[in-house]
Amino acid sequence: xxxxxxxxxxxxxxxxxxxxxxxxxxxxxxxxxxxxxxxxxxxxxxxxxxxxxxxxxxxxxxxxxxxxxxxxxxxxxxxxxxxxxxxxxxxxxxxxxxxxxxxxxxxxxxxxxxxxxxxxxxxxxxxxxxxxxxxxxxxxxxxxxxxxxxxxxxxxxxxxxxxxxxxxxxxxxxxxxxxxxxxxxxxxxxxxxxxxxxxxxxxxxxxxxxxxxxxxxxxxxxxxxxxxxxxxxxxxxxxxxxxxxxxxxxxxxxxxx
Numbered sequence: 001x002x003x004x005x006x007x008x009x010x011x012x013x014x015x016x017x018x019x020x021x022x023x024x025x026x027x028x029x030x031x032x033x034x035x036x037x038x039x040x041x042x043x044x045x046x047x048x049x050x051x052x053x054x055x056x057x058x059x060x061x062x063x064x065x066x067x068x069x070x071x072x073x074x075x076x077x078x079x080x081x082x083x084x085x086x087x088x089x090x091x092x093x094x095x096x097x098x099x100x101x102x103x104x105x106x107x108x109x110x111x112x113x114x115x116x117x118x119x120x121x122x123x124x125x126x127x128x129x130x131x132x133x134x135x136x137x138x139x140x141x142x143x144x145x146x147x148x149x150x151x152x153x154x155x156x157x158x159x160x161x162x163x164x165x166x167x168x169x170x171x172x173x174x175x176x177x178x179x180x181x182x183x184x185x186x187x188x189x190x191x192x193x194x195x196x197x198x199x200x201x202x203x204x205x206x207x208x209x210x211x212x213x214x215x216x217x218x219x220x221x222x223x224x225x226x227x228x229x230x231x232x233x234x235x236x237x238x239x240x241x242x243x244x245x246x247x248x249x250x251x252x253x254x255x256x257x
Contacts, residue, residue: 002060003028009041011113013065017044019121025145029057071096084138090162093155094129105135112169122147218250
């Protein structure tokens with residue numbers, strides 16, 4: 001692994017800094033405009049932290065663990081020299097990186113990240129892309145240093161994969177939130193749903209296809225139960241529409257199996 005600088009201080013910056021440090025290849029520096037969080041992330045590796053672009057350390061690889069919309073401006077303004085610069089965004093193309101960068105790359109770990117939760121990158125699908133062999137080689141080395149397997153994927157297919165991830169993770173987590181709120185109205189806390197959530201996820205992971213594990217009133221086309229639920233949601237029109245549309249989609253999908 002070449003000398004690496006982490007640009008950013010959010011959830012993924014935290015996870016990458018921790019994982020690289022545990023792997024024995026800690027970043028040389030953490031750079032971010034968010035000084036308080038930047039210091040916290042840098043402490044994981046015992047490395048320098050800076051917020052002044054003039055203090056950006058020379059390195060062979062810069063990993064941008066920043067908000068997607070920051071990628072074009074950062075890569076156009078920071079002094080990266082001839083280094084490899086990689087962004088980590090699922091839906092943003094390789095060309096989101098400014099043409100001022102000589103070696104463009106993408107390093108997309110398909111996982112959800114939260115500060116304070118350690119991630120085993122050897123179990124995370126790691127998708128890479130590069131503008132040339134120098135960039136690709138750096139991404140392969142990064143994946144291997146983290147104990148993972150690099151998988152080459154172009155920008156268009158990666159964006160579709162990221163869309164799949166949003167459905168499988170972000171939208172699903174929102175449904176947990178809705179379930180928690182409705183359970184609270186019934187006088188129960190979120191803990192009563194956790195065994196159900198755990199078993200549902202475990203079945204999907206173990207099955208050949210998540211389709212094979214679908215249960216509930218929608219797949220049975222249980223009109224009476226669905227009507228009862230919709231009546232209970234009459235004061236929540238947005239949730240009622242979600243319920244109706246998802247139930248319709250589940251039924252239509254089940255008929256194709």
